[in-house]
Each structure stands twice: as C-alpha cells, then as structure tokens.
Amino acid sequence: MTPVGLQHYLILAAVLFSIGLYGALTRRNAVAVLMSLELMFNSVNINLVAFSHFLPDFTGVLFSIFVITVAAAEVTIGVAIVLSVYRNRNTIDLEQVNQLQG
Amino acid sequence: MEYAYVALFLLGGLAFVGATLTLNRFVTSPHRPSASKLLAYECGEPPIGEAWVQYNARYYLFAMMFVLFDVEAAFVIPWAVGFKTMSLDLGILPLLEMLIFLSLLALALVYAWRKGALEWV
C-alpha cells in the first residue's frame, strides 16, 4: 500500500463532503440540515489544511481560520433563523415550511 | 510522536470508564428490575412528563455570545504568540490593528448589553 499522501486526505474530504450533502438533502429537521452543512465545512477545511501541508505554503491554514469564523457566524445566524421560524410556525420541519415555494 | 501523550490520555480515559462500568456490575446489588424500581425517583412520587423538556430560548443568547468570543480567541492567540517579533519589525502597528479588531467586537458586546441580551428577566 502506498503511504498516506495528499490524495488520501482529499478522498477523505470528498467522502465527508458527499455524506454532508446527502444529509443536507434528505433531513427534514432544519437543525439537522445545519449539522450536515457543518460536515461539508469540515471537509473543505481538511482540503485547505492538507494542501497547505503538502505544498508547503501556509496560506491554506490561514484561510481555514477564516472558514471556521464564517462557519461559526453561519451557524449562529442559522439557528437564530430556525428559532424565529419555530416561534412563528411552531415547526421546523422543512417539508412544512414552504410558504415561499412558488 | 509528541502526541503519544494525547493517545495515552485517550486510552487512559476509555480504560477508566470501561473499568468503572465493569466494576459496577460486580460491586452493586443484583439487577432485578420491577416497574416501581425503574422509575426515575424511587420514592413513591410518580414523575410528570419526560426529562427531555424544551429549554428556554433565553439560553440561546448566552450561547451566541460564547461563540462570538470563542472565535475571537482564534485570532488573538496567533497575534499574541507572534507579537514580540512583529513589534520589532512594525513597531506599534500590530497593537493598533488588534485594538481595532477588539473594539469592533467590544461594540458587539455593547450592542448585546444595550439590547438587554445579557439580562435575565
């Protein structure tokens, strides 16, 4: 077996991204969809840090700090929106929050 | 391999949990469940509802503030570590830049305070 290199990390990230995508597409609970989005953020970060390690050039590491910042802000706002929807509709089942559907 | 310590701690923690749970089976009384023994409180008072209740939304504002200042730490730590070498090159500039950064975040704290997000009413 070849030693673990860049490709192994990239494939791990790709698999994680696909799992996150599956979750985001199939979960009905809005919070579960946010969780799946976090999985996808994580896989992007693995990519950035892996490239940064193997190039080597630490711009990727710096960028991943910004990605983490954005992820934290995103989840804060996301859950706030979920709370707001819950207060107004009394459900966060995405099948039933469909008033904006054309 | 400086992370062998971390792995050691992980294994130690798992072993401790496993050992305690295993020991529990030998030390405590025999397990003969009955309906009244399986109640959450074995004192004759029937529990009302589940333990999983919905929490008050007020907690969320505190969790939010926690996240904000947790992320702030992510930026302050590398600044603090590199501050000495940076000051030699750039003088007072790193300090000013970090002050701008922190004052913007302090503004967030002030906003939350003024809006009453920190009050427990």
Add this chain to the structure above:
Amino acid sequence: MTDAVFFVLAGVIVASALGMVQARNLFHAGLALITCFLGVAGIYVLLKSPFIAALQVLIYAGAIAVILLFGFMLTHHVMHTDPHKRFTQQAAGLGAALAMGLVLVVTIAVSPWNKGAQAVPVSDLGSLGQQLLTTYLLPFELASAFLLAALVGAIMIARKEEGPPPA
C-alpha cells in the same frame, strides 16, 4: 504508524458522519457530529497543524456543537425522532450525493498531484499571526466586522418581539 492512525481516524470520521446523517434521534446525531469533529481534529494533528486542531476542538466541538444542540433543544422535544422524507426524495438525495462523491473521488484519483515536496513545517504560530496582521490585514479586520454583524443579526432575529426593549 502515522498511516495506521490516519486510517483509524478516517474510519471514525466516516462512520460517525454516516451515523449523524442516519440517526433518527437528533440528540444522537449531535453526539455523532461531535465525534466526527474530534476525528477531524486528529487529522489536523497528522497534518502538523496543531493550532487548527485546537481551533477545531474549541470552536467546532465546543461552540458550534453547543449552538446546534441548543438549536434543537429549543425547538424540539429531543426524544421525538426526525421523520424520514419521502422515499423519492431520499433516493434523489442519495443519488446526488453519490454522483458528487464519485466525480470528486475520480477527479482526485486521476489528477497528477505533485507528490514530491514533503512538507517542511512552516506554520509556526507566530509567523501565522504575522501573516494575519500584514498580508491578510483586511480579511482579519473584516472578520471582526463580520462577527459584529452576525451577532447583531442573530440578536435581532432571535429576540422575541414583545413590547419595547428594556431601556
């Protein structure tokens, strides 16, 4: 040895991620998510980025997981399960995810990656901070403005609209 650690961590990450998307009980999904975050932190350690690993534990496994757990504790009776979507939607989601994964994995497998340069550890924390305050000064300051905006927005959205705010 390092390779074995990688495969163990990859197994933990993939298994817990699958557990997260499959778990009907949202609390279990949250616990699986935290396991996944910790596994990813291990990956960062393997990639010689201990600072990012620490951030992963602090921010993802700490703050973001807490926010998400709050999210459904505040909106959901936790022990109630999340119902399945309709079968067609499940199948469509699975198909899309599999197609995406297949494209990514094949692209990664056939692309000629530069395998030569093995990393010299360049990213000590101090020079990282220096880069942050020189080359990346604008994103750095914008990040704080961004966090400010996020907090203000979240407070505006999350607060109950009941009467004037306490003065």
